[in-house]
Amino acid sequence: MVPTVSLWIGRLIAGAVVIGIVLVGGTAVRVWQVARIDDYTPADAIVVLGAAQYSGTPSSVFEARLYQAGRLYAAGVAPLVITVGGKQEGDLYTEAASGKAYLEDNGVPGDHILAVETGSDTLRSIEAVAAAMRERGLSSAVLVSDPWHSLRTRTMARDAGLSAWTAPTRTGPAVYTRESQFHGIARETGALLWYQLTHFSADFPYEAGQ
Incomplete structure (x- = not known):
């Protein structure tokens, strides 16, 4: 019996749904896998992705990232923090x-810190950092952000021409509860798929700060 047009349409829809589930699920697994990586390989610079600050005081999200960057600097991972x-x-x-x-107040010498005062989301921030590093002849970076943010920041940094890997914070609101972890993975899965499809930032609010 020859399948009807409606049957073919149904099969196409079902196939598209299955492909979508596999794509989203596979991306979520990769976000989770990369979030677990702590790569302390020496680099030219430690790059801290920004988050909200209040009259010069970092938010709890930002402070957790800065604390991790300070630890990496103290461990000799890189001579420069960006x-x-x-x-x-x-x-x-x-x-x-x-x-x-914040880093200066916590023992990192000011002449070992470069402040790149631009970027309102992850993509613009990464592009600004890549340009600043190229101007200084630097090419490798260990990226510090929240764990779930790691895969997207690494993808963007490599697309911008940097040799990049991640050592995310293990403290702060992003990792406190199972709910915050699930929310972070779900959000980053959507943001990464959007970036890979369009090469634009998803412009989620937390990129500019929490």
Whole structure:
């Protein structure tokens, strides 16, 4: 019996749904896998992705990232820490500047910190960092952000021409509860798929700060 047009349409829809489930599920697994990686291989720079700051004081999300960057610097992973991030309308400080001040207050010499005071989302921040590193003849970076953010930041950094790997924070709100972990994986799965499809940032609010 020859399948009817409606049967063919049904099969196509079912196939598309299965492909979508496999694609989303596979991406979520990769987000989870890379989130578990802590690569302390020596690099030219430690790059801290920005998050919210309040009148120069890093938010708890940002502080957790900065604390991890300080640990990596103290362990000799890289001689330079790069903080990155601009400011929201009405802010007096950029994320990069407040991050630099925090690191200085916690023992990292100011001349070993580069504040790249631009970037309102992950993609713009990574592109700004890549440009600043190229100007200085630097090419390798260990990226510090929340665990679930690792795969997307690494993908973007490599697309920008950097040799990049990740050593995310293991403290802070992003890892406190199972709910926050699930939410982070789900959000990053969607954001990464969007980036791979369009090469634009998803512009989720937490990229500019939490």
